[in-house]
Amino acid sequence: MRKFNMSYVRRVGALEDSFLGSGLPYGTARILYEIGLGAGTVQELRIRLGGLDSGYVSRMLRTLETKGYVTVKPDPADGRRRLVELTEDGIKQWDDLERRSEERAHQLLDPLTPRQRDRLNEALATADLLVRAASITIEQVDPRDPMAQEAMGHYFAEIGDRFGFTVGDEGFGDDPSLRPPHGTFFVAASDGAPVASGAVREFEDTAEIKRMWVDPAWRGAGLGSRLLRHLEAEALRLGHRVVRLDTRDVLSEAIGMYERAGYERIDRYNDNPHATHFFRKELG
Amino acid sequence: MRKFNMSYVRRVGALEDSFLGSGLPYGTARILYEIGLGAGTVQELRIRLGGLDSGYVSRMLRTLETKGYVTVKPDPADGRRRLVELTEDGIKQWDDLERRSEERAHQLLDPLTPRQRDRLNEALATADLLVRAASITIEQVDPRDPMAQEAMGHYFAEIGDRFGFTVGDEGFGDDPSLRPPHGTFFVAASDGAPVASGAVREFEDTAEIKRMWVDPAWRGAGLGSRLLRHLEAEALRLGHRVVRLDTRDVLSEAIGMYERAGYERIDRYNDNPHATHFFRKELG
């Protein structure tokens, strides 16, 4: 990995030079690019850029504002925050960066045969997925937290899509069994966006796993089983040696994962009308 | 590729932070690291670091010298050049960088399963090879040029190793048929080091390909056929529509490559005692 970095950065680092030639210094161009990727508050921007100093960002935004590339206005939802957006000119500038960068990449890969290019793309995609997977953090949050709400929103939307029925979103976070002291809700996040979630709660003297969800783009990266191990550890911490869960036949990937993780089929233990399969695992 | 850069650099760029915490600024640490990878002249250093300004490098070397990490003394072979070397303290510092960097990488990959880590390594190795292959330049040089000499040194050493006979190195560059106007010698270089070579020359009214060599570490990256295409173009430029070459049965990869490139077997056309296979291709 380190060898790769050295050699890759030396060659492809030049890709970032394409940010130059835009008349903007690298840092400022990076901000402009990030805004174009998705407008939002200054705060979001700072996080996405890896925690830059607020003063530093503010100054760069001022530069972009006087150049007429962005507008900055107070967030109606919270007057302390400010929303940043590209102007027409800013969008033009952004497209320009994009084009230049694309061009540079093409030029770099020009000497390769199409087959080699495909191999490279595949290798980079694999590496990207894995590196991103490695940098995911699993954190306990209150189910009423926006992150948890977003994750559960995806969860219910997907259930709706796949099973053809809609689940009311009235009471996502109101289930007290998913909050301490009777349960715990976890969200796995990548770059501040939820990519997986799951909860453990107490149920009839055992622990039960609920709301297990993995972003479709992330399936196959081992995220599900990592989260599962996390939930099992939490079940132990809550004082339980047995975990149960229910799921539905169409979710064959999930069922496979539970089986690989050592879960065994049991009889129906609840009256969930949507569940068809029931599992159990002894911990420790 | 660009998507990969964005996401990879954000995460792993932090790897380079490990250079910090050493009390040295990034650029200076990079130089120290590069010296540790192999001492040499200031010039070599500058090239390996991607053509930094000489004043800039000189200043950083002065910093490292006053810190006691390196010694700089005149090259006995050429008093203008200066040789840079790590001191005891410098080696300690280097090991420290190495350790810190290794640690950081481990920490980064910690959440992955061993299988995932293997997949990542493989993907990065592939990407590395291809990106390096893409940045290789093929250039015409005089056979007496140091680069050409080095390449031919490898070529003859390998022939000696594989065929069990030694070829005198007395006259590498003395063959006038490999120099204009009767022939051309090409070297493919990566980071200033030769990784492949080959020549075209006139021989009995046709063009002949000679001295084709690819660094063993680079085989399978499509470098050979790229060089071959280059040599064929040169043969055309020299006014020939037929190329011939000889090779030896044990070089099965080379034979395969020639066949894939459209060469057909012909009868012996010269008295080279080491050759067993003879090929021919019509160009254009």
Place this chain on the structure above:
DNA sequence: GGAGATATCTGACTAAAGTCAGATATATGA
């Protein structure tokens, strides 16, 4: 042995990147 080329160094700069300590305005909770 002298003209020009080469390798490195020195000094004098500039621009970019980043830090830190407040200032200001808005939100939140007792």
Place this chain on the structure above:
DNA sequence: TCATATATCTGACTTTAGTCAGATATCTCC
């Protein structure tokens, strides 16, 4: 409603990174 927390901004700074124009010493070739 008041104390406290949060989000952003401003000003004053430092450090890095990098450039450019000579200066100096050495080599190479005629």
